Amino acid sequence: MSDDGLFREVDEEVRSDKIAQIWKRFGNLIIAGCVALVLGVGGFKGWQYWQAQLAEKAGMDWYGAIALSDSGKTAEADAAFDQITKSGHKGYAVLAKLSQAARLGQDGKSADAVRIYDSVVADSSVDQPLRELARVRAAYLLVDTASVPDIAARLKGLGANNSSWRHAVREILALANVRAADYKAADDQLNLILEDQATPAALRSRSVLVSAQIQTLLPATAN
Numbered sequence: 001m002s003d004d005g006l007f008r009e010v011d012e013e014v015r016s017d018k019i020a021q022i023w024k025r026f027g028n029l030i031i032a033g034c035v036a037l038v039l040g041v042g043g044f045k046g047w048q049y050w051q052a053q054l055a056e057k058a059g060m061d062w063y064g065a066i067a068l069s070d071s072g073k074t075a076e077a078d079a080a081f082d083q084i085t086k087s088g089h090k091g092y093a094v095l096a097k098l099s100q101a102a103r104l105g106q107d108g109k110s111a112d113a114v115r116i117y118d119s120v121v122a123d124s125s126v127d128q129p130l131r132e133l134a135r136v137r138a139a140y141l142l143v144d145t146a147s148v149p150d151i152a153a154r155l156k157g158l159g160a161n162n163s164s165w166r167h168a169v170r171e172i173l174a175l176a177n178v179r180a181a182d183y184k185a186a187d188d189q190l191n192l193i194l195e196d197q198a199t200p201a202a203l204r205s206r207s208v209l210v211s212a213q214i215q216t217l218l219p220a221t222a223n
Contacts, residue, residue, distance in 0.1 A: 085188040092128050098134065118142075132158060136168050143175045148185075149174045167193065167203055174210065182200045186210075 048111060049065050081099075085093045097116050104113035117138035139154045140148075146154075159169035174189035193199050193207040 002202055010052075054121055093122060094123075094130055097216070098130070098137075101134075101137065105137070105141050110145070112206060114138045114141055132165060136172070139172045140168075140219045143172060146176070148173070148176045148180050167196070167199055171203060171207070174207070178210065178214060184219055186214060 011189075045088060046175045082096075085096050097120055097184070101113040101116035101120075104116070117134040120126055120134040121138070123131070135154055135158065139151050142151055155165075155169045155172065157163075158165040159173070163169070170189045170193045174186045174193070177183070177186035177189065188206050191201060194211070200206075
C-alpha cells in the first residue's frame with residue numbers, strides 16, 4: 001500500500017472516530033433539533049392553512065353582510081357585521097366596521113357611524129390608509145353639524161399638496177365653511193380644488209357649482 005493510501009485510511013478512521021464521539025455526546029440533541037424543526041414547519045403550515053380558511057370564511061361572511069345591507073335588511077346586516085368583527089380575522093373585521101359605518105351614515109345615523117369610524121382611527125393596529133379613510137368619512141358626515149375647527153382638527157395632516165386625500169379634505173373644508181358662512185375661506189378651498197390638475201372630474205364639477213353659488217356672498221375685496 002502506498003503512503004498516500006495509508007494516510008487516507010488513517011484520515012478516514014480519525015474522521016469516523018470523531019463523528020462517533022460527536023454523535024455519542026450530542027446525538028440526542030441533534031435528534032431533538034430535527035424533531036423540533038419538523039414540528040415547527042408542520043405547525044407553521046397548519047397555521048397558514050387555518051389563516052387561509054379563516055380569511056375565506058370571513059370574506060364570504062362579509063359579502064353576505066353587504067348583500068343584506070343592500071337589500072335593506074339592516075338589522076340582519078348589523079348582526080352579520082358584528083359577528084365578522086369578532087371572527088378573529090383582522091382585515092375583514094376592519095372592513096366590516098367601515099361597511100357598517102357607511103351604511104349607518106346612509107341611513108342618517110351619523111352619530112353611530114362616526115363612533116365606529118373613530119374606533120377604527122383609534123386602533124393603532126389598523127393599517128394607516130384605512131385609519132385615514134375613517135377620518136375622512138367621519139368628517140364628511142360631520143360637515144353639517146361640527147364646527148370648522150373640529151373638522152379641521154380631524155383632517156389635520158391629510159390636506160397637504162402631496163396627500164392623496166387632499167381633494168376630499170378641500171371639499172369637506174369648503175362645505176364646512178359655507179355652512180359657517182365663511183365664504184372667503186370656502187372660496188379659498190374651492191380655488192385649490194379647481195387649480196389642482198389632479199382633481200377628479202366629479203369633484204371639479206361640484207366645486208364649480210358651489211363656487212358660482214357663493215360668488216355674490218364673498219366680501220367685496222375677495223371678488
